[in-house]
Amino acid sequence: MTAPAIELKTINKRFGPVWANRDINLRVMPGTVHGIVGENGAGKSTLMSILYGFYIADDGQTLVNGQELTIQNSQQAITAGIGMVHQHFMLVEPFTVLENVMLGMEGQGLLSRARGKARKALNDIASRYGLNIDPDAIVGDLPVGLQQRVEILKALYRGAKILILDEPTSVLTPQEAGQLFEILESLRSQGVTILLITHKLREIMAITNHVSVMRAGQMVAHRDTVKTNPEELAELMVGRKVLLTVDKEPARPGENRMTVDKIGYVDSRGVKCLKDISFSLRAGEILGVAGVTGNGQTELMKVLSGALSPTSGSVKLETRSGVQVLKVGEWPDAGQMRDYSIGHVPEDRLQQGVVKSFDASENAILGYHNKPEYGQPLLNPEKVVKATREMMDAYDVRPQLPSMKTANFSGGNQQKLVLAREMMKEPDILLIGQPTRGVDIGAIEFIHRNMIEARDKGAAVLLVSVELDEILSLSDRIIVMNDGAITGEVVASETNETELGVLMTSSADGDEPKLQKHGLQKEPEKEKEEVVV
Amino acid sequence: MSQLAAVESPRWVRIGLIPLLQLVLALAVSSLVVLMIGEDPIRAFKIMIQGAISTEFGGLSNTLYYTTNFIFTGLAVAVASHAGLFNIGGEGQAYVGGLAVAIVCLALDSTLNVWLIAPLVVVGCAAFGAFWGVIPGYLQAKRGSHIVVTTIMFNFIAMAFMSYALVVWISPLGGNSTDSRYWAADAVLPKWHEMASSFGMNASFSLLNPVLLLALACCVLVWVLIWRTRLGYAIRTVGSNPHAATYAGINANRIIIITMAISGALAGMMAVNEVYAAQGRLILNFTSGFGFMGIAVALMGRNHPFGIVLASLLFGALYQGGTELQFEISSISPQMVLVIQGLVVFFTGALDRLVREPVESLFQRRAIVAANASTGVAK
Structure with missing residues (x-):
């Protein structure tokens, strides 16, 4: 029997009182794809950071190809043949592919010789693994899927035989994800060992040979992928039975709440971020906005929430505060939008939704801080804390400490606080961006249930998410955005990932790219009710 | 992981002890400067303190x-x-x-x-x-x-x-x-x-x-x-x-x-x-x-x-x-006094973390050990 490519024995890592990793044992056999799943904060990233030399384990043994190693920094990890593809790419965008690949390994003296050597080596690797790419393309011009390919090439160029991929599909379209998995299969067939960290159980089922489940810093199970199923894995991750589907009645849409008419936005550099966006949003429905990150969804949310003034178009609001027609030049700010009964859960919680250094109670009034109910003329901390307690109670924010610094809450609890703040006022229109980003499964279930509940109470909900599963399971109607324009509108119950994926990459003028076939896109009917896990 | 930050060192450490240590450090270095020009630092500081707090000559x-x-x-x-x-x-x-x-x-x-x-x-x-x-x-x-x-x-x-x-x-x-x-x-x-x-x-x-x-x-x-x-x-x-x-x-x-x-x-x-x-x-x-x-x-x-x-x-x-x-x-010039003041600014402001981080992590570790002892965590 061959030695495992990676063997970890009783790895421990503590941060203060917290066991990030406790008694971790892991065996990854060479030439396999090994999945590691777990909720946020389960310790996956810490474990991979130990393997890649960012952290040093408190105790325990690391064996690579049967040899014991102490990996003190990433250079040693690279020498040992371990490569890592980070969730957020580590690329120099103005450089070419070749320059990025050879970065840090230029050798001495003049670049030209090193470049020649690197070009040859890069071509060898590319053809061996089927990773075709133009070495002279500027990385910043490449689509995300190809940028990720550059990251993989970088690792292989450095001699990686063991590849760690951290949430590799989080930035990809379904088609790009399909291509990635083809690449991973080709790498596996060439003897490369792959460690895949993900929270999407479907990917685990589709590509891995073995899967290890982490919970609260510990390895709770190792399974052969063929002998397990998503329900079992989810239960292992959370520690209890989890509902993977969203129960909802069909929507009963009411009157129009928001009519968006040809909204356009050109940013300061002259880039057209939004191109003639038009749609309507009705009471009692969830309208999903699908699309790959960075195709105008962020700008759309900012315009509708008042954080950004559009450069053309208009929006008509019909809410309990009357009918408003918003026009360019007199665009309301976010405070006025709230007065028009619009609640907004921002896409990027930490960047917009909360002030990390504030107490939870201070964040619980962000955006509503001018309301007299929080004290007059001065802010009354007792009233603010009382309101915060009510929010924490209703949305199960833990720990229930209004005076605790927001940064010290977990991502899921921060998100629940933001949702409570925006949803408990029961606004007529709810703009919700990435409601479950960085949120653990238990909380996802809770958040989804609350969104459906808000819809059933008559809220008009606009949901922006890059997680197609989430869009498909929550929305009643779906619009798809690409390159700042709407490329299609579909009814959620009559579509599937494949169709959405095509719309996500087609242009508004109607030229459609070829559809990539891969296992991931099969059986859409069966999967469309599944939630992101 | 973020729990580490949640354990704050006691208030008296943050507001009292750390600035005090910084001040002592600044005065220690100042002493060296005073020694270098051939004066007795103890005497110099005595004069400074008395000069600052005496009620007799309007110091306070x-x-x-x-x-x-x-x-x-x-x-x-x-x-x-x-x-x-x-x-x-x-x-x-x-x-x-x-x-x-x-x-x-x-x-x-x-x-x-x-x-x-x-x-x-x-x-x-x-x-x-x-x-x-x-x-x-x-x-x-x-x-x-x-x-x-x-x-x-x-x-x-x-x-x-x-x-x-x-x-x-x-x-x-x-x-x-x-x-x-x-x-x-x-x-x-x-x-x-x-x-x-x-x-x-x-x-x-x-x-x-x-x-x-x-x-x-x-x-x-x-x-x-x-x-x-x-x-x-x-x-x-x-x-x-x-x-x-x-x-x-x-x-x-x-x-x-x-x-x-x-x-x-x-x-x-x-x-x-x-x-x-x-x-x-x-x-x-x-x-x-x-x-x-x-x-x-x-x-x-x-x-x-x-x-x-x-x-x-x-x-x-x-x-x-x-x-x-x-x-x-008389051998201590106005510039000398500026040096001493500067050193205090240096240690309390510019080099704040020099003292703050080790002291805070010391108290955090102690708090953690105490917490573990009370909850009975092994290892």
Whole structure:
């Protein structure tokens, strides 16, 4: 029997009182794809950071190809043949592919010789693994899927035989994800060992040979992928039975709440971020906005929430505060939008939704801080804390400490606080961006249930998410955005990932790219009710 | 992982022990400097401490007089930094505040009594300081000119302008070449020793005056502003996360301009103490670095009014003690005293983390060990 490519024995890592990793044992056999799943904060990233030399384990043994190693920094990890593809790419965008690949390994003296050597080596690797790419393309011009390919090439160029991929599909379209998995299969067939960290159980089922489940810093199970199923894995991750589907009645849409008419936005550099966006949003429905990150969804949310003034178009609001027609030049700010009964859960919680250094109670009034109910003329901390307690109670924010610094809450609890703040006022229109980003499964279930509940109470909900599963399971109607324009509108119950994926990459003028076939896109009917896990 | 940050070291460590250790470290290095010039550091520090706290020669009251200046300029820096603005222009804002004193006093000190003129002076200083702070604030908010650059430039503009004003307009009205005339005695607040003697107490001469109470009142007002008003909430939001401010419907540009007005007003009020009450006339370069020292005061006081009072007391004592020191030991030059003051700023401000991090992590580890012991975690 061959030695495992990676063997970890009783790895421990503590941060203060917290066991990030406790008694971790892991065996990854060479030439396999090994999945590691777990909720946020389960310790996956810490474990991979130990393997890649960012952290040093408190105790325990690391064996690579049967040899014991102490990996003190990433250079040693690279020498040992371990490569890592980070969730957020580590690329120099103005450089070419070749320059990025050879970065840090230029050798001495003049670049030209090193470049020649690197070009040859890069071509060898590319053809061996089927990773075709133009070495002279500027990385910043490449689509995300190809940028990720550059990251993989970088690792292989450095001699990686063991590849760690951290949430590799989080930035990809379904088609790009399909291509990635083809690449991973080709790498596996060439003897490369792959460690895949993900929270999407479907990917685990589709590509891995073995899967290890982490919970609260510990390895709770190792399974052969063929002998397990998503329900079992989810239960292992959370520690209890989890509902993977969203129960909802069909929507009963009411009157129009928001009519968006040809909204356009050109940013300061002259880039057209939004191109003639038009749609309507009705009471009692969830309208999903699908699309790959960075195709105008962020700008759309900012315009509708008042954080950004559009450069053309208009929006008509019909809410309990009357009918408003918003026009360019007199665009309301976010405070006025709230007065028009619009609640907004921002896409990027930490960047917009909360002030990390504030107490939870201070964040619980962000955006509503001018309301007299929080004290007059001065802010009354007792009233603010009382309101915060009510929010924490209703949305199960833990720990229930209004005076605790927001940064010290977990991502899921921060998100629940933001949702409570925006949803408990029961606004007529709810703009919700990435409601479950960085949120653990238990909380996802809770958040989804609350969104459906808000819809059933008559809220008009606009949901922006890059997680197609989430869009498909929550929305009643779906619009798809690409390159700042709407490329299609579909009814959620009559579509599937494949169709959405095509719309996500087609242009508004109607030229459609070829559809990539891969296992991931099969059986859409069966999967469309599944939630992101 | 984030739990580590949740375990904070005790308050007395953060506010008491750490600054104390920093001070000791600064004094230790200062001792070396004093040794180098061949003097006895113990004796030098004894003179400094006695000079700063003795009541016999007015040491303590002069310390408090300096403290008053530091409170104003420290608060000015603190308020701005809550909005994420680094106001280095306290020096210029205070200097321009002095012009307000001169205008009010030169025009009215023969007609109005002290009860009418003092409020006018306070309002004038605040308004002039605010004006000098608002311009860089406006440029930052509307034009994107960096506040650090513009406030520094405004210090120079203030200096040149004030020199011109003093020489060309003010001194011809009865003063020396670069000073104004003295304000009429009836129009000026009594000093502490004068008040004491009118109550039959005996206090030695010092420049301490009732403006200290105004400074303390400003501390309370600033605390209320920052932590209890909606404006303060907006200021802190803009300072901590401008994106969140936009999200919340807070107009960051407006907040920047308002904050710089408040900050400038606080700095400008230093002139009430220095020009109106203590010196009794406007003199060239009366700010003599107090505006800049406000940065160190705010840094050491952690931008909190209470901390600023403590830090101002310390710097006031350093100033007063330093003055005594040059008196007593002739080989210690004024520059030497600046070195000692500089070292204190260095260790408490610039090298803050040198002491803070090891001490805090020590206490965190102890807290964790204690917590584990009580919950019975093995290993």
